[in-house]
Amino acid sequence: MLDRTDLLILDELSxxxxxxxxxxxxxxxxxxPATSARVAKLEGNGIIQGYTIKINQEKIGYTIHAIIQIYxxxxxxQPYQTFIKKQKDYxxxxxxxxxxxxxxxxxxxxxxxxxxxxxxxxSKYVSYKLSIVINNK
Amino acid sequence: MLDRTDLLILDELSxxxxxxxxxxxxxxxxxxPATSARVAKLEGNGIIQGYTIKINQEKIGYTIHAIIQIYxxxxxxQPYQTFIKKQKDYxxxxxxxxxxxxxxxxxxxxxxxxxxxxxxxxSKYVSYKLSIVINNK
DNA sequence: TCATTTTACTTTATTTATGAAAGGAGTTAA
DNA sequence: TTAACTCCTTTCATAAATAAAGTAAAATGA
Structure with a gap:
């Protein structure tokens, strides 16, 4: 399905x-044009789901990165899911x-x-354990 | 530092x-040209760290998404970090x-x-607890 | 205060990239 | 062999990016 060239394309686009x-x-x-056709195919079959950017969150004021285990x-x-849906900013x-x-x-x-x-x-909906990210190396 | 237009640009580029x-x-x-200049500025000051793609990992054969707590x-x-560096594929x-x-x-x-x-x-280097991702909604 | 600089933008013109169309080479299958 | 596909290249028209020049408003400073 995917050959070496496709994987190279995905790597370069990443x-x-x-x-x-x-x-x-x-x-x-x-x-x-050949490359463009390959990329269009990768989009069409859903392997490329979208094009996006990496944002430095710290530089736009989001200095705390947390990962929270939910129990x-x-x-x-449902009440938990509803709460989360309202917190899109975070x-x-x-x-x-x-x-x-x-x-x-x-x-x-x-x-x-x-x-x-x-x-x-x-905490109204679930119990949790909080972890704060220090780095990512 | 960032005005509403910059935030809109970041949102659209995301x-x-x-x-x-x-x-x-x-x-x-x-x-x-004005937009292009704004974007160049956002790149220059490091707020836009890069341009990338979202890849459907399941479609390229990576069906298992795991999050592992490491103790x-x-x-x-160092031995753990060295091990991890060798596992870039995963x-x-x-x-x-x-x-x-x-x-x-x-x-x-x-x-x-x-x-x-x-x-x-x-397991040669650390203890762990394994979580497998089921969905992300 | 008024002149100067800076910033952020628009407009225009040139360069560069994209995308459509035509065609060729290799593969598969009747 | 021939037809149908696939995947590519080349060419060309169109569209986008970029550089340059100019403008207007805001900030700076004597």
């Missing part, structure tokens, strides 16, 4: 998704997981005040 | 980083965290065999 088709073509030894108090997850990912906890919630906050406020709300 | 500067300009009520057996983290993020565990390791695997192999290696 590193720089705004690369020109001509330049990407040079990297994978194809012409611009349900109740079998009904929530990066809300993973349902197998293992010790029920969810792993990845969030960003601009201050301890906002984090505290969030946890106050959260 | 949704589609390959958008034309002219089209992005229309969304934020600027001309192409050090020893005060020396490791998405290796967060050093405060809280219960020392690290939160996010990984992807193409099969239970590869996951098992990885865990066998991992």
């Amino acid at each position: 590193k720089n998704s705004r690369i020109k088709m001509k330049e990407l073509g040079e990297k994978v030894h194809l012409t611009g 349900m108090k109740d079998t009904n997850h 929530v990066i990912n809300n993973y349902k997981v197998s293992g010790e906890s029920c969810y792993l919630l990845e969030c960003k906050f601009p201050s301890n005040e906002k984090l505290d406020e969030f946890l106050e709300g959260l | 949704k589609n980083s390959r958008i034309k500067m002219k089209e992005l300009g229309e969304k934020v009520h600027l001309t192409g 050090m057996k020893d005060t020396n983290h 490791v998405i993020n290796n967060y050093k965290v405060s809280g219960e565990s020392c690290y939160l390791l996010e990984c992807k695997f193409p099969s239970n065999e590869k996951l098992d192999e990885f865990l066998e290696g991992l």
Whole structure:
């Protein structure tokens, strides 16, 4: 299904998704139009789900990166899910997981005040364990 | 430092980083060159760290998404870090965290065999708790 | 206060990239 | 062998990016 060239294209687009088709073509030894057709195919079959940017969250004021293990108090997850949906500014990912906890919630906050406020709300619905990210190497 | 227009630009580029500067300009009520200059500034000051793609990992054979809590057996983290550096194919993020565990390791695997192999290696250096991601809503 | 500089933008013109169309080479299958 | 596909290249028209020049408003400073 995917050959070496496709994987190379994915790799290059991961590193720089705004690369020109001509330049990407040079990297994978194809012409611009051939490369463009390959990329369109990868979009069409859903392997490329979208084009996005990496934002330095600290530089835009989100200095706290938290990962929170969520334990349900109740079998009904809906109140928790509804709460999370309202916190789009803070929530990066809300993973349902197998293992010790029920969810792993990845969030960003601009201050301890906002984090505290969030946890106050959260604790109405679930129990949690908080981890704060120090680095990512 | 960042005004409303900058935040709008970041938002639009997050949704589609390959958008034309002219089209992005229309969304934020600027001309192409003005938009282009704003974006260049956001790149220059490091707020935009890079342009990338979202890849559907399942469609390229990575069906297992795991998050692993890491507990050090020893005060020396180096053997663990060295091991992780060798596992680039599988490791998405290796967060050093405060809280219960020392690290939160996010990984992807193409099969239970590869996951098992990885865990066998991992257990030489650290203790761990494994969570498998079911969904992300 | 008023002149000067800076910043942020628009407009225009040139360069560059994209995307459509035509065609060729290699592969597969009747 | 021939037809149908796939995947590519080349060519060319169109569209976008970029550089340069100019403008207007805001900030700076004597």
